Amino acid sequence: MKQALEIKELNQRFGIPEIVKIVAGHGGLTRVEVTSRSAQGEMYLHGAHVTSWKPSNAEEVLFVSSQSHWNDSRPIRGGVPVCFPWFSSKSDDVNAPMHGFARTTAWQLESIVQTGDAVTVSMFIESNEATKKWWPADFRAVHRATFGPELILELEVVNTGKTSFQFEEALHSYFQVGNIETVLVKGLNGVDYIDKIDEKRTKTQNGEIAIVSETDRVYLNTAAAVDVQDPALHRQITIAKENSVSTVVWNPWIQKAKAMPDFGDTEWPQMICIETCNIGDSFVELTPGQRHQMKAIVRVSKL
Ligand code: TA6
Secondary structure (H helix, E strand, O other), X not given: OHHHHHHHHHHHHHOEOOOEEEEEOHHHOEEEEEEOOOEEEEEEOEOOEEEEEEEOOOOXXXXXXXXXXXXXXXXXXXXXXXXXXXXXXXXXXXXXXOOXXXXXXXXXXXXXXXXOOEEEXXXXXXXXXXXXXXXXXXXXXXXXXXXXXOEEEEXXXXXXXXXXXXXXXXXXXXXXXXOHHHOEEEOOOOOEEEEXXXXXXXXXXXXXXXXXXXXXXXXXXXXXXXXXXXXXXXXXXXXXXXXXXXXXEEEOHXXXXXXXXXXXXXXXXXXXXXXXXXXXXXXXXXXOOOEEEEEEEEEXXXX
């Protein structure tokens, strides 16, 4: 009953008739649903997690595992997990959640604005006792998702405290592909990367990337847009970015897929992660009052 009242109030405050409604989604988690002339989209308050973007002239672009958990203590497997304020494991605390606490935190709706054919959903979190259990900083983070002919994701972090802090961030985007074994990833030729599957050795990308085994690479010092060419679905997904200098390319392949309980054993051929980040040595530092906005801009075109 409590959730029904909350959803009713959220629809009164933020709903847009025929365009935006707030519902109880998978696992009863609160979901914003967008249906406009240019695109359909979904975003959960849990983790400010975008789980769907389907432009009117294309099929679903994001991958979500059929085995995903749907509860407020686990991250959703797929879509766009927001990794903040650290990436992967926390260097000084083995008990800290992987990829930070943002993706398993309840965010709040800030605004929902229709601009022409596009709809921008903004959600925010602010530092509190729960976040300070893991990280002492005073901050406000906003995740703005614009569902239109492009999917535009912006993660803004503001230092609301009196001391500087450093953080890592990633929009850990899972993209739907027809067959990973025929996909080619272009745009990173000549870029150095850390190969997490080969003892974190640093290598240089030679040409385009074909995925032929478990792939987990952190491309360094690159602002380049990436093209995911997917002949099986006859489309190309382009991921451009702003204020991001790291790009992660990940596919778990067979063994890692089997090892993940919230990922189907046979789902690895249907997805690839192209992650828009500032991680490792490319962390972000904010002085008091300073803010940083990282943006991913996703487009789909016919191949
Ligand atoms: O971004 C790639 C990666 O760091 C992989 O190493 C793998 O762990 C993936 O993220 C998924 O992490 P998660 O904590 O969501 O299972």
